Amino acid sequence: NRDGIEFDPAVSPDGKWLVYDDRNRIFLIQLAGGPPIDLSPFIGTGLREPAWAPDSQGFICTTRENLKIFTTDSSLVVQESVIPGSFIEPAWSKSHPVFGANLALTGSGGIYVMQPDGSEENFVVARGREPSWSPDGTRLAYINNVDQQVFVISIFEPISGN
Secondary structure, X not given: OOOOOOEEEEEOOOOOEEEXXXXXXXXXXXXXXXXXXXXXXXXXXXXXXXXXOOOOOEEEEEOOOEEEEEEEEOOEEEEEEEEEOOOEEEEEOOOEOOOEOOEEEEEOOEEEEEOOOOOOOEEEEEOEEXXXXXXXXXXXXXXXXXXXXXEEEEOOOOOOOO
């Protein structure tokens, strides 16, 4: 970008794109080469911390007031939804056959998990930050604010019929 300051890089799960921010605007680059594309004329400013959807067909960004989810279709980026709330550090799980896809976010007091439409918001970890999903979308790794240790917790466990 113009200022040369880049934050929060994220490679798309399909390995084709890199998205990052400059603490105000979102930029997209094809990993095969080419210049960065400033998405702000299309999606606005005040966006930070982009995190890819597990299918590489969109990403989520944080703002001061909410979360914004964008879908991508070839070179077109369209705002799909807005989730109210002051959250940071988004992580998007892959879709689990039973539990679906979920967002993990740092909010007031700790980590929250919710559906990508903003429903089913649950507070899951006190004094935690920087959530990261396991590859199967059932566990979360996070940093504890008190001792800076990394912990892993189970978020979703199917109930067995035994």
